[in-house]
Amino acid sequence: MQVKILGSAAGGGFPQWNCACSNCRRVREGSFHGKPRTQAQVAWSVEPNQWTLLNASPDLREQIEATPELHPRDGRKSPITEVILTGAEVDQALGLLLLREFHSFRVHATTAVRQILNEDNSLFGSLRRFPNQTCWNDIPLGRPFTAGGAHLKAIPLGGGFPGFVNGARADSADPAEASIGLLISPVAFDPPGYQDRTLAFLPGIGRIGGPFLERLKSCDVVLFDGTFWSDEEPTRIPGITRSARQMGHLPVGGPGGSLELLRSLNGTRKIYIHVNNTNPMLDESSVEHRAVRDAGWEVAYDGMEFSL
């Protein structure tokens, strides 16, 4: 199973269009010790020439062009066959609308996420131009499912529905379906394959309990929430009043941050993804970046790849 990180930044990307913070300003000036990053986007392949997208970022057009494996062949035949959505946020889902132009593919999402996008937004009619252009599959929360040649388990992550979701929809939907993480493996989760070759995808996790932490120890790779360095970081952004944890993002540093909580995860490759433009660890000359690397973590970058 080949996995590619097409985008590694949080919503808005790095730099972010309306942000002139120290990080964004310096990366535009070319004086930043670190890389620009597009919005979080992962793709994997189990079968030759068949790729599954993990979420669909607004930067998907640029990300596809930067990834030769995802280029079309023979007229208009894209190797992208499936898309899995872990939530309905703009930065998780807007890229679906970039996959228009008469291509047929399968979308996996929880019932609530499907309703929010496909029923409450007429724009998604652009993916229903011919019969079966898009086939939506509801992701079950209680049992494993398959997609893109892989075996998956959904992990409800808490956190609420996106702010744009209207009251009636939010009131009627199951909150456990708002935001999920995923365990993904090329082999079935039943023993004895249980602990084998598993990727944990957790870009929007706000807290982590002991049993789930134990489960992560059997994973080969963890793509973990790297949105904010500290709990108060987002409150310094004009317009945002909630802390990182209140937004559903466990901070990286500080007491009870992921660096501390996941210290015992020694046999697992640990990679931060979904890094916000304000996060000081993006700067490779920062003490925060050094702390992350010293703790055995990596920071995902666009173009990173690995196999499972």
Added chain:
Amino acid sequence: MQVKILGSAAGGGFPQWNCACSNCRRVREGSFHGKPRTQAQVAWSVEPNQWTLLNASPDLREQIEATPELHPRDGRKSPITEVILTGAEVDQALGLLLLREFHSFRVHATTAVRQILNEDNSLFGSLRRFPNQTCWNDIPLGRPFTAGGAHLKAIPLGGGFPGFVNGARADSADPAEASIGLLISPVAFDPPGYQDRTLAFLPGIGRIGGPFLERLKSCDVVLFDGTFWSDEEPTRIPGITRSARQMGHLPVGGPGGSLELLRSLNGTRKIYIHVNNTNPMLDESSVEHRAVRDAGWEVAYDGMEFSL
């Protein structure tokens, strides 16, 4: 009045994500005599540090980063203050959702386009996170209006609503509001300023009559529909059965094409924009490109700029 072309391709861009036509394949290989192009996007400025977007393309994040004049200053202060939409197609409007993250701006659109986007799509709630984040102004069809420090007139272009628009909305809306062109000038349209410094923006025009052609003769610059070279070109694209004219795009070449019809437009700078990835005139070594240049036309490219 400073005008910048941030993107010059039709919907999907060039190359297009799922297309491996001769143009797209060669531009990916680096063997194409011509430039890649992002989806059509224009911006103008009359006042210092205040920019108005003409439509909001899905490539807007990349386009803003490529344009230093549009970079934010002082924390989170973007110079983008207004957006004018000429239709509700994905490639005209999706970029509005990229202008989220607590920035306040004004949107101008016809009543129907506003309703299609803002009322029929819950995602647009992400632009209503605080009071007056987005202020929508209905564009009148019968009289001039002002936006972004300029004077404008809307020209209904015919053509229908986008395919995704549901039946009830399409039935109740005024078809004249589906797609408009614009005359744009830094000076008022009343005589004697009538003929002075006017830009015509017509990326989706399916036919042109004598009186309007006469009106164009008094324009300084015409940004004209360059989507398809020939009427049958789109029918060679898998999934599309309509001709260029049936899709609301006057072809460039052939009998009754824009090269022929606008031959008498001598005093006006004529630029094709919204060029589809399949259009042979993108290839600067083609006979079609030569024919366009010989007729006094230019083909817009990303980064092109001019003043009025």
